[in-house]
Amino acid sequence: MSRPSSPYAPRPEEERQPIPDPAAPPFAPPAAQALLSDREISLIRASVAVVEPLAADMAVYFYAILFTRHPEVRPLFPPGMDAQRGRLLRALLRIVDLVDDPEGLVRFCGHLGRDHRKFGTLAAHFPAVGECLLASLARFAGPAWNAEIAAIWTKAYAAVAQVMMSAAEQDAAVRPATWPATVVHRLSRGHGIAEITVRPHLPYEYTAGQYVSLETPWWPKQWRYYSAANAPREDGTLTFHVRAVPGGTVSEALVHRAVVGDVLRLGPPMGDMVLDAATHRDLLCVAGGTGLAPIRALIEEVARRGGRHQVDLFLGARTGAELYGVDDMLRMAQRHHWLTLRGAVSHEHIPGIRGSLPQVLAEYGPWYQHDCFLSGPASMVASAGETLTLHGTLPDHIHHDPFETPVLSAR
Structure with a gap:
């Protein structure tokens, strides 16, 4: 097909396609009914x-x-x-x-x-x-x-x-479009990562494992998606782990500019990577970088429900220094007998945790009797999912946010 000339200039002769009246009865197809032939x-x-x-x-x-x-x-x-x-x-x-x-x-x-x-x-x-x-x-x-x-x-x-x-x-009919939220705590985690805790001005209901869009006062109308790093708390606060991405206006503002007292805006919670999606008692959780945030929230939710699941957690990074959040998760593993933690380091020789996440998963598997929750860079999620599927895990038991959602490459 030849490329159109001057692709950004509308053609006078273009016909505008008819669009049905938006006042027509709402479309709500039964789950079993196909939308198109x-x-x-x-x-x-x-x-x-x-x-x-x-x-x-x-x-x-x-x-x-x-x-x-x-x-x-x-x-x-x-x-x-x-x-x-x-x-x-x-x-x-x-x-x-x-x-x-x-x-x-x-x-x-x-x-x-x-x-x-x-x-x-x-x-x-x-x-x-x-x-x-x-x-x-x-x-x-x-x-x-x-x-x-x-x-x-x-x-x-x-x-x-x-x-x-x-x-x-x-x-x-039931909730606002956005929620103003005040920054109440900020902690630098090193490697360009900040832990930011906000308190919404209005009740904010969400489920552990979901992600949230944030808008800063410095970049109006620019929204970026981050996963809450905690299960719902009694005080209503949410914590986000934000990595400053070069050229990422929102992420750099949150990491380098936001201070206690600043007011952000939250969009509605999104995502289906939640604990209720699990059908097995045993869970496999795999996280890379700040992808640990929703995994940590899911583990907190398991604890809130009385530890009825056995959880194997794998953290992946290129080097030992980049094993983000490992100390916090070790402390959680010491408190909860049902949580096991392992690391995977791909670019540094460390006895016991050498190898990429897919390699380490294959070594400790199989995981076909587990529900698997994956979060991190899209390439890591894809390779881990392929490894699990290759070793017998059903696709329906592998849970992650869609690769098309910005949460996997938030800026």
Whole structure:
């Protein structure tokens, strides 16, 4: 397919694709009912395969025509759009990945709908987004785009939009869109990591293992995702482990600028990597770097429930000095007989803990009678998951946040 010339300038002759009325009855498919036929799913995925090599350009084009045609939506977005464009692509690919899983699709789009309340998104914005999304797909798909594919995408987008709007409406009836939260404690952990504890001004309900979006006062409208490092506490505080990423505006502000008394904003909790997802009594927890945060929260939750699970925890790093949080977890293991801790160091010779996490997991396995919770860099999570699957662990027993979510590469 030839690359379109001047990809960021809207073509005068472009036809705007019809988008269903957002006031139509909300879409709520039964879990067993497919959203699209097999043929429609095949055509949706084929069209995405065509535009995927040009996805970055398509995202730039999408926002260019969105802001040109509908300038009223521009204030909802941050001045710098690089991260936002990436989120659009991740969300779109995730939706396409789930298009043959109605239950998973509804769950994911419900999360999106609730999360988008923090941006000030209204039902009236969805037709504008849909119109520009379909126009972008049509432009970059070129000859692969036709009336049938346009109709399928219109149908799919209408369903997604209705799920998001319905979830947002139901959420608005029971809780705020955002929660102001005051920094009440800050501790430097070295290696560019800070432990930041906040107290929300309003009750904030979440489940151990979930992640939260944060906005700082220095970078309005720029939200980044971090996992809470604790199970819910009586005083309502949450602790986050934040690593300053070079060029990461939010992470660097949290690590190097935030002090006690600063007020942040929290978005709603998200994620399904929670203890209630487990079906086995025995748990395997694998963490790398600040990925220890949600694992620590899960272990605290096991303790809160009386230690009814046996937990094997593996911490991975390149060197012994980078084994983040190992002292804290050793103290927890001394307090709780059901918790066992092991380390894996890949780039330094340390007797007893030499090797990458996948190698060490294979050595101590098999783990097919465990529920496995993985958190850390996406490459580590992927390799650990492949190792577990290779040695007999069922995919349904391997729990981690989707690779497309920013929590795996928060900035």
